[in-house]
Structures are given as C-alpha cells and as structure tokens.
Amino acid sequence: xxxxxxxxxxxxxxxxxxxxxxxxxxxxxxxxxxxxxxxxxxxxxxxxxxxxxxxxxxxxxxxxxxxxxxxxxxxxxxxxxxxxxxxxxxxxxxxxxxxxxxxxxxxxxxxxxxxxxxxxxxxxxxxxxxxxxxxxxxxxxxxxxxxxxxxxxxxxxxxxxxxxxxxxxxxxxxxxxxxxxxxxxxxxxxxxxxxxxxxxxxxxxxxxxxxxxxxxxxxxxxxxxxxxxxxxxxxxxxxxxxxxxxxxxxxxxxxxxxxxxxxxxxxxxxxxxxxxxxxxxxxxxxxxxxxxxxxxxxxxxxxxxxxxxxxxxxxxxxxxxxxxxxxxxxxxxxxxxxxxxxxxxxxxxxxxxxxxxxxxxxxxxxxxxxxxxxxxxxxxxxxxxxxxxxxxxxxxxxxxxxxxxxxxxxxxxxxxxxxxxxxxxxxxxxxxxx
Amino acid sequence: xxxxxxxxxxxxxxxxxxxxxxxxxxxxxxxxxxxxxxxxxxxxxxxxxxxxxxxxxxxxxxxxxxxxxxxxxxxxxxxxxxxxxxxxxxxxxxxxxxxxxxxxxxxxxxxxxxxxxxxxxxxxxxxxxxxxxxxxxxxxxxxxxxxxxxxxxxxxxxxxxxxxxxxxxxxxxxxxxxxxxxxxxxxxxxxxxxxxxxxxxxxxxxxxxxxxxxxxxxxxxxxxxxxxxxxxxxxxxxxxxxxxxxxxxxxxxxxxxxxxxxxxxxxxxxxxxxxxxxxxxxxxxxxxxxxxxxxxxxxxxxxxxxxxxxxxxxxxxxxxxxxxxxxxxxxxxxxxxxxxxxxxxxxxxxxxxxxxxxxxxxxxxxxxxxxxxxxxxxxxxxxxxxxxxxxxxxxxxxxxxxxxxxxxxxxxxxxxxxxxxxxxxxxxxxxxxx
Numbered sequence: 001x002x003x004x005x006x007x008x009x010x011x012x013x014x015x016x017x018x019x020x021x022x023x024x025x026x027x028x029x030x031x032x033x034x035x036x037x038x039x040x041x042x043x044x045x046x047x048x049x050x051x052x053x054x055x056x057x058x059x060x061x062x063x064x065x066x067x068x069x070x071x072x073x074x075x076x077x078x079x080x081x082x083x084x085x086x087x088x089x090x091x092x093x094x095x096x097x098x099x100x101x102x103x104x105x106x107x108x109x110x111x112x113x114x115x116x117x118x119x120x121x122x123x124x125x126x127x128x129x130x131x132x133x134x135x136x137x138x139x140x141x142x143x144x145x146x147x148x149x150x151x152x153x154x155x156x157x158x159x160x161x162x163x164x165x166x167x168x169x170x171x172x173x174x175x176x177x178x179x180x181x182x183x184x185x186x187x188x189x190x191x192x193x194x195x196x197x198x199x200x201x202x203x204x205x206x207x208x209x210x211x212x213x214x215x216x217x218x219x220x221x222x223x224x225x226x227x228x229x230x231x232x233x234x235x236x237x238x239x240x241x242x243x244x245x246x247x248x249x250x251x252x253x254x255x256x257x258x259x260x261x262x263x264x265x266x267x268x269x270x271x272x273x274x275x276x277x278x279x280x281x282x283x284x285x286x287x288x289x290x291x292x293x294x295x296x297x298x299x300x301x302x303x304x305x306x307x308x309x310x311x312x313x314x315x316x317x318x319x320x321x322x323x324x325x326x327x328x329x330x331x332x333x334x335x336x337x338x339x340x341x342x343x344x345x346x347x348x349x350x351x352x353x354x355x356x357x358x359x360x361x362x363x364x365x366x367x368x369x370x371x372x373x374x375x376x377x378x379x380x381x382x383x384x385x386x387x388x389x390x391x392x393x394x395x396x397x398x399x400x401x402x403x404x405x406x407x408x409x410x411x412x413x414x415x416x417x418x419x420x421x422x423x424x425x426x427x428x429x430x431x432x433x434x
Numbered sequence: 435x436x437x438x439x440x441x442x443x444x445x446x447x448x449x450x451x452x453x454x455x456x457x458x459x460x461x462x463x464x465x466x467x468x469x470x471x472x473x474x475x476x477x478x479x480x481x482x483x484x485x486x487x488x489x490x491x492x493x494x495x496x497x498x499x500x501x502x503x504x505x506x507x508x509x510x511x512x513x514x515x516x517x518x519x520x521x522x523x524x525x526x527x528x529x530x531x532x533x534x535x536x537x538x539x540x541x542x543x544x545x546x547x548x549x550x551x552x553x554x555x556x557x558x559x560x561x562x563x564x565x566x567x568x569x570x571x572x573x574x575x576x577x578x579x580x581x582x583x584x585x586x587x588x589x590x591x592x593x594x595x596x597x598x599x600x601x602x603x604x605x606x607x608x609x610x611x612x613x614x615x616x617x618x619x620x621x622x623x624x625x626x627x628x629x630x631x632x633x634x635x636x637x638x639x640x641x642x643x644x645x646x647x648x649x650x651x652x653x654x655x656x657x658x659x660x661x662x663x664x665x666x667x668x669x670x671x672x673x674x675x676x677x678x679x680x681x682x683x684x685x686x687x688x689x690x691x692x693x694x695x696x697x698x699x700x701x702x703x704x705x706x707x708x709x710x711x712x713x714x715x716x717x718x719x720x721x722x723x724x725x726x727x728x729x730x731x732x733x734x735x736x737x738x739x740x741x742x743x744x745x746x747x748x749x750x751x752x753x754x755x756x757x758x759x760x761x762x763x764x765x766x767x768x769x770x771x772x773x774x775x776x777x778x779x780x781x782x783x784x785x786x787x788x789x790x791x792x793x794x795x796x797x798x799x800x801x802x803x804x805x806x807x808x809x810x811x812x813x814x815x816x817x818x819x820x821x822x823x824x825x826x827x828x829x830x831x832x833x834x835x836x837x838x839x840x841x842x843x844x845x846x847x848x849x850x851x852x853x854x855x856x857x858x859x860x861x862x863x864x865x866x867x868x
Contacts, residue, residue, distance in 0.1 A: 075839075075848075076836070076845070103848070103850060128850065131867045131868060135868065136868075137866060137867070137868065138865060138866075138867050139864065139865070175860070176860065181805065181808040181809065181812060182808055182811065182812055182853070183812065183853075183856040183857075183860065184852055184856050185852045185853065185856075186852060187847055187850050187851075187852045189852070190852035190853075190855040190856050190859070191850070191855065191867070193855070193856065193859055194855045194856075194858070194859045194865040197859040197862075197865075198859075198864065198865065232808070232811070232852075232853075233804065233805070233807065233808030233811065234793060234801055234804045234805070234808070235801070235804070235805050235808055236808075272790075272793045272794050272801070273750060273751075273754050273790050273791065273793065273794035274754065274793075274794035274795075274796075299750065299786075299790040299793070299794075300786060300789050300790045300793060300804055301804040301807040301808055301811075301822075302789065302803050302804055302807050302822050302823060302824050303782075303786050303823070303824045303825075304819065304823050304829040304832075305823070305824075305825055305828035305829040305831075305832055306782055306783070306786060306824065306825065306828075308743075309742075309743055309746050309782075309783055309786050310786055310790065312743050312746065312747055313746055313747050313750045313786070313787065313790055316707060316733065316747045317707075317747075317751065320707050320708065331832065332832050332836075332846065333846070334811070334844070334846070335829055335832040335833040335844055335846065336832050336833050336835065336836040336838075336844055336845045336846055337836055337845045337846050338846075339836075348737075348740055348743075349740070349743055352733075352734060352737050352740060352743055352744055352747070353747065355734050355736065356706075356707050356733040356734045356744065356747055357707065359668060359706045359707070359708075359733070359734060360706050360707035360708035360733075361708075362708075367668055367669075367706070369736050370667065370668045370669070370734055370735040370736055371615070371667070371668070371669050373667065373735040373736050374615040374616055374666070374667030374668070374669050374670075374735055375615065377616065377666070377667065377735075377768070378615060378616055378617065385738065388735075388736050389736060389737070389738050389739070390736050390737045390739075390740065391737075391739055391740065394739035394740075395738040395739040395769055398738075398739055398765065398766050398769040398770050399769040399770050401770065402510070402766075402770040402771055402773075404770075405509075410768070410769055410770050411510070411770045411771045412766065412767070412768070412769065412770055412771050412772075413621055414509075414537070416537065416562065416621050416625070417621075418618055418619045418620060418621045418623070418624035418666075419616070419617075419619065419624075419666075421624040421625065421627070421628045422617040422618050422619075422624050422627065422628075423617075424628070425624070425627055425628045425631040425632075426609070426610065426617065428631075430573065430632065431572055431573070431628040431631075431632065432571060432572075433565045433571070433572050433625070434565060434569065434570075434571065
C-alpha cells in the first residue's frame with residue numbers, strides 16, 4: 001500500500017513517487033526538482049490512483065507545454081470503438097490529455113474504457129454529465145446530485161475534473177450589471193449559472209467545495225478550476241467579471257492545497273493579443289504558480305472556420321508567457337461538432353503553438369528537432385526532413401503532388417533553390433539556373 | 435504636370451498628393467499626419483507614377499498592417515489570364531500587394547498586365563527576372579544587365595522592387611566564417627551571392643546603388659531592401675550575419691531618403707518567438723522607422739505543410755511589435771509551388787495575423803468588426819455572423835454540413851449552448867437541456 005494520498009501529499013512528505021520519476025526523466029529534470037514543484041503546487045501530475053494504465057505527465061509552466069483534446073460520445077457518434085480510435089489517434093499525434101465531453105446516452109462505459117485503456121490524462125466536466133447521467137431536467141437536480149457525479153467520475157478513474165467553483169450568486173448580479181457583450185460562454189459555467197437562476201440556490205461546487213476536496217484527495221483527482229467568466233469576445237477580455245473570478249480561483253487553489261489536492265486553473269478565452277502576457281503573469285501571482293490551462297486565447301472574433309489558427313497565435317503567446325496547458329481548438333469551433341479532419345487540424349495547430357512556446361521558454365532540448373530539420377534542409381535530404389516533420393504524411397504529399405524537375409529541389413523554386421545555389425557557391429562550383 | 439518626383443519629395447515640399455488623401459481617409463488619419471509620416475519615411479506609399487489604376491495604400495507601423503501575396507507565371511501555369519484571375523481573387527480576399535515572381539518565358543506582358551489592371555501595389559525581384567529576361571547563364575550577366583532590368587521594371591510601372599543591396603564581398607567570408615546552419619535562404623540573396631562568387635565582382639545592387647536611386651526617384655519606385663541573410667532556421671535567428679546586414683540596410687535607407695526615394699526594409703525569416711519583438715524594435719531604431727516588411731517570422735522549423743500557421747504566429751507578434759507589412763506564407767512553403775487552395779489558406783492566415791496585431795496595436799476602428807461579431811453571436815444571429823466573418827463561405831459550409839437539431843444553436847453544443855442558456859437565464863426563462 002502506498003503511504004500517501006495524492007502526489008502533492010507524497011511530495012510534501014518527501015516521497016518521490018514512480019509518477020514523479022517518469023516526469024523527471026521526460027522533462028530532463030531531477031526527481032528532486034519535480035518533487036519540490038509538485039509539493040509547491042507548481043506542477044500537477046494528474047493521475048487518478050485507479051487509472052493504472054496512465055503514462056504520467058507533469059503540467060507546469062517550467063515544463064514542456066501540454067495539450068488537451070476534447071472528444072466523447074455524441075448523438076452523431078455513438079459507437080464507443082470508433083470514438084476510442086479517435087482518442088488513440090489523438091494520443092499518437094501528441095495529445096497528453098483527453099477530455100471526455102460525452103453528451104449522449106450512458107456515458108459511464110466509455111469513461112471507464114478511457115481510464116482502462118488510454119495512457120493520456122483523462123479529464124471530464126461533471127456538470128455536463130449530470131444532466132445526461134440522471135436524464136432529468138437541470139432545474140430538478142440537487143446539489144447532492146452534482147457532488148455524486150463528481151464522486152462517480154473519481155471512482156471511474158478520471159484524472160482531472162473541471163469544476164466551475166468560482167462563480168456564486170453574486171456573479172448573477174455582476175453579469176447583469178456589467179453588461180458584458182457575451183455574458184458567459186463557458187458551457188459548464190452557463191449550466192451552473194442557469195441552475196442558480198432557476199433554483200435560487202448557491203453554486204453547489206462552491207458551497208460544497210470541502211466535500212469535493214475530500215473526494216479528490218481520496219482518488220488523487222486534480223481539480224481544474226473552471227473559468228465560467230472567461231471572455232467570449234475581445235470586448236469582454238480582462239474585464240472585472242473575469243478578473244474577480246480569477247481572484248476567487250486563487251482562494252480556492254489555496255484551500256485545495258491545504259488538503260493536498262492538486263489544482264490547475266482554467267483561463268481565457270477570447271482576448272486581444274496585447275492582454276495575453278499580462279493575464280498570464282496575473283494568474284501566476286494570484287494563483288501562486290498553479291498551472292494555467294488556457295482555451296485559446298482566440299485573438300480575433302472574425303475568423304470562424306479558422307479558429308485553430310486564431311488560437312494557435314494566442315496559445316503560443318500564452319504558453320511562452322507562463323501558461324502550462326493548451327486546450328486544442330478546431331476549425332469547427334463556434335460552428336459545429338468537429339469531424340476527424342478538424343480534430344487533426346486542431347491538434348497540429350496546438351502542437352505548433354506549444355512547441356514554439358517551449359523553444360521561446362528555452363525548455364531543455366525543445367529546439368533539438370528544429371536544429372535537425374535545419375541540417376536536413378541544408379543537405380536537401382528530404383527523408384531526413386520527413387523524420388523531423390510534425391506531420392510527415394501531409395508534407396510529403398504536398399511535395400510529391402507537384403513533383404520537382406530536379407530531384408534535389410522542390411517545385412517551389414526549382415533551380416532557383418537558394419539552398420542548392422549556396423551549397424554550390426560555397427563549394428566553388430558553377431551555378432546553372434536556367 | 436506634377437511639381438514633385440516621389441511621394442516623399444512631395445511630402446517634404448509640403449504637398450498633399452491625391453495618394454496621401456486616399457491613405458488618410460482609409461486610415462482614419464488627417465492628410466497632414468500622413469504627409470508628415472511620408473516625409474519622415476515612416477510611411478511608404480508605393481505607387482509608381484505609371485501604375486495609374488492603383489488604389490493606393492500606406493505601409494507603416496502605425497497604420498493598418500498590410501499583406502503581400504506572391505504570384506506569377508511559372509512553368510506549371512503559363513496562362514496569363516488564369517494567373518490574373520488568381521491575382522484578382524487575392525485582392526478580393528484583402529491582399530494589398532502582389533509580388534510578381536514570374537519565373538518562366540517572357541515575363542514582361544504579365545508584368546504590364548498587372549500594372550495596367552490590378553489596383554494592388556505591385557512588387558518584383560529584378561534579380562530573379564534577370565536570368566529569365568536575358569535567358570543567359572547567371573555568371574554571364576553584367577552589373578549593367580541587372581541595373582537595366584531594374585529600369586525595365588520601373589518603366590513597366592512596378593511600385594516596389596526587392597533589391598538585395600545589403601550584402602557585399604565581405605559577406606562571402608562572413609558566411610563561411612560563421613558557419614550558419616542554413617547559410618542564405620533568400621532566393622534573390624543567393625543569386626547575388628552566387629554571382630559574386632562566380633564573377634569575383636562586388637554586388638552590383640550595392641555598387642551601383644546611386645544609379646538605382648536615380649531610376650527609383652524618376653518613377654517613384656519604392657525600394658524594398660532585401661534581407662539576403664534572413665535566418666533560414668531557428669538556430670540562425672538574430673545572428674551576426676543577419677544583424678550586420680540590417681545595419682547596412684539602415685545606411686542604405688538613409689542614402690535613399692537623401693534622394694527622396696521611399697524605402698521598406700525586409701526582415702526575418704525563421705526565428706524563435708522570444709526574439710521577434712527585439713528584432714522589430716532594433717529595426718525601428720537602426721532603420722529610423724522605415725516600414726518593416728517581414729516574411730514570417732516562422733516560429734518553428736518542424737511544421738512543413740503548416741507554415742501558414744507557424745508564420746501567422748510569428749507575423750502577428752511581429753506586426754504587434756512594429757512590423758508594417760506581412761508577406762504571406764502558404765502551407766506549401768518549403769515543399770512545392772502553392773496551388774489555388776494553398777494561396778487562399780496563406781492569405782487568410784496572414785489576414786488573421788495582421789488583423790489580430792492591428793487590434794493589439796489599437797489601430798483606430800480595427801476592433802469594430804469583432805465587436806459586431808460578438809453582438810451577432812450573443813443574438814445567435816447566424817446571418818449577421820457570416821457578414822462579419824473573414825471567410826463566410828467556409829464558416830457557413832462547416833455549420834451547414836452538420837445541421838444542428840435546433841435552428842438557433844449549432845451541432846457543437848446543441849441545447850448545451852451557453853449563449854442560449856444565458857439568454858434564457860437572464861430573461862428569467864426556464865432552461866431545458868435534454
């Protein structure tokens with residue numbers, strides 16, 4: 001039997017867990033460094049005790065930036081096996097976390113399948129599942145019903161749960177008073193808000209936070225403190241609703257840490273580029289270095305169909321400025337349920353943002369693969385280029401579709417290829433262009 | 435007859451030209467403000483006297499960020515009319531400049547077609563065209579041959595020419611000595627370098643710079659000072675080769691301004707995110723506020739097939755930090771000649787970067803359309819959303835392909851739609867989710 005409850009509890013007792021060892025090896029850090037960061041809450045190792053097939057990862061601003069992919073069974077895709085194939089494809093493309101946002105039918109079997117077969121961190125949003133699980137109208141659910149679903153997810157082996165604990169009845173008046181352009185765009189946040197409006201009661205995830213902490217401590221479920229008031233358009237960025245909730249999330253972070261429960265804090269959202277760095281720095285101070293998990297930030301509102309790009313811009317800046325964890329955004333965001341290709345585009349855009357930020361943050365060895373790509377390009381060694389490429393199939397397909405006349409170049413420049421000219425010039429060779 | 439040579443000459447004489455008036459109206463500035471910025475060289479209005487169908491635009495860090503699209507007749511696409519259709523499509527998608535990089539056959543008719551029919555700024559790279567124009571081996575061309583092509587382009591009505599004036603014979607030794615990973619990746623820069631290596635002569639664009647200035651002054655051709663040593667991989671970012679050339683470009687900027695010739699300065703390239711802002715600030719001081727025209731910056735080397743995204747990240751940061759003009763990068767970059775869809779993807783990614791930066795820079799009215807999108811989203815008014823969208827067809831197609839069950843929402847969230855829940859909650863209505 002292990003002589004600790006959570007990773008944080010172990011770290012504080014000076015125990016280096018197997019999960020910490022794995023994280024240390026992956027991140028080129030000493031085990032002691034990781035233990036210390038987990039003890040301080042600056043790294044979360046989201047690993048439910050019952051998720052035994054997990055390949056653990058650490059989430060923290062000083063570690064490699066992680067990405068999350070949202071999937072789940074829906075009315076349109078009810079087949080567990082097909083959805084599981086998407087999950088494993090996402091993991092193979094580099095997703096460190098899968099959030100199961102299943103919204104149809106009996107959600108438990110798929111959730112259990114995830115925690116018994118998938119090596120990525122598994123996250124859920126219990127408030128979504130409450131309506132589905134009980135198959136009852138939102139207004140008829142009780143505070144106890146919600147807490148029971150949190151327990152159910154913990155028992156099913158979920159590694160982290162998004163809980164919108166940061167809004168209260170006061171928020172109702174605040175949202176009315178401040179006349180935000182987009183009010184609340186967090187799906188879970190809007191459900192909690194709607195439930196409070198209909199029942200007249202306090203937010204159960206806030207009111208019964210201590211009970212939730214006890215559950216999370218027992219299974220080592222990391223709480224991802226949801227940001228109900230994340231801005232839903234540029235105009236609402238960094239407004240008082242958002243920042244007041246952040247302050248409350250800081251208080252809740254402290255309360256979780258007092259019970260050795262690991263925490264991540266969720267963040268914006270839609271936001272002008274020039275506000276991103278300030279938001280990251282503010283979260284780091286207010287939440288005492290707890291890992292920041294951001295959705296976006298989406299840096300312009302006018303690009304539906306391309307929000308994987310708007311959020312790659314924002315996500316890269318966020319991660320370079322302190323965010324630890326990026327939620328992918330697909331081209332279908334704001335428009336439709338993403339299809340298989342949207343999922344792929346979203347993952348690649350997020351990986352680009354995360355990797356670019358890791359290089360900027362000087363994460364150990366992050367740039368090694370870029371340097372190998374540089375060598376491969378100088379040598380016009382196309383096979384070596386494919387080995388370094390994030391998506392070699394796509395890159396190879398583009399080149400092969402438009403075959404170059406000269407095997408060593410590509411059809412973009414042909415014999416005007418700068419690399420070819422330079423290699424010849426530096427070798428003292430004659431350069432033919434025509 | 436007009437009583438001035440270039441826009442800069444006019445501005446310095448206190449004359450407000452029709453082009454300055456147009457720019458002032460587009461940019462929500464006074465005519466006097468624009469005149470003053472043109473006089474100081476901080477705004478370039480690239481408008482050859484002979485390009486009479488131009489719809490003039492100003493390029494400057496305090497104005498809306500402009501984007502350039504590279505097109506041109508090639509071995510694969512020899513039909514002038516088809517290429518012209520691509521040009522007009524690019525202009526309709528929002529490109530303010532078209533660079534004609536034609537690399538096949540008789541290039542003059544297409545160039546003249548551009549300056550007689552296209553309202554965008556037209557740019558060229560005379561050194562590419564020299565080889566094509568004379569149909570002779572690079573090594574056999576003389577300095578006079580190159581200068582004659584610059585004159586030909588000026589006479590054909592070209593608004594700006596990229597000239598790699600900033601490298602000299604000293605650069606040959608420097609490139610050897612510093613052992614850059616990617617040497618020179620600028621196509622034009624590599625041709626100049628190769629020519630210098632093969633002939634033993636000095637760079638003609640540097641040696642005969644005064645003659646070039648006289649040509650540019652006569653027709654009001656803006657010189658876009660090419661950056662032969664722009665880094666071709668992250669490892670070469672901000673190295674001494676790049677920065678020494680930048681210093682020389684600053685000197686050349688001053689010499690051009692002494693003859694009232696307008697200047698833009700070209701910049702990186704491949705570069706880690708954390709170096710971008712410093713590069714933009716450095717260019718602004720060294721080149722005394724001359725507009726900075728950047729290719730990328732591409733923030734990771736490992737994403738061939740997705741370099742429209744890597745450069746949207748870098749371009750957005752660059753523009754927000756002072757770059758004035760972004761050269762589009764397509765998904766085919768490093769791999770192949772872009773096809774029609776690649777061109778579209780490249781334009782949209784660049785527009786996103788430019789617009790996000792304009793919002794961050796607080797360019798007057800830049801955010802208005804985002805605010806309208808926010809209103810449309812809150813109202814679940816899909817037609818109004820399409821009106822604000824950068825690419826309404828794509829956005830509409832994604833939503834329509836996966837028709838929502840409920841007309842007011844979309845298939846992503848269905849009745850879990852946060853906007854729908856919030857609108858009902860704030861109206862005191864009952865919220866049904868199931």
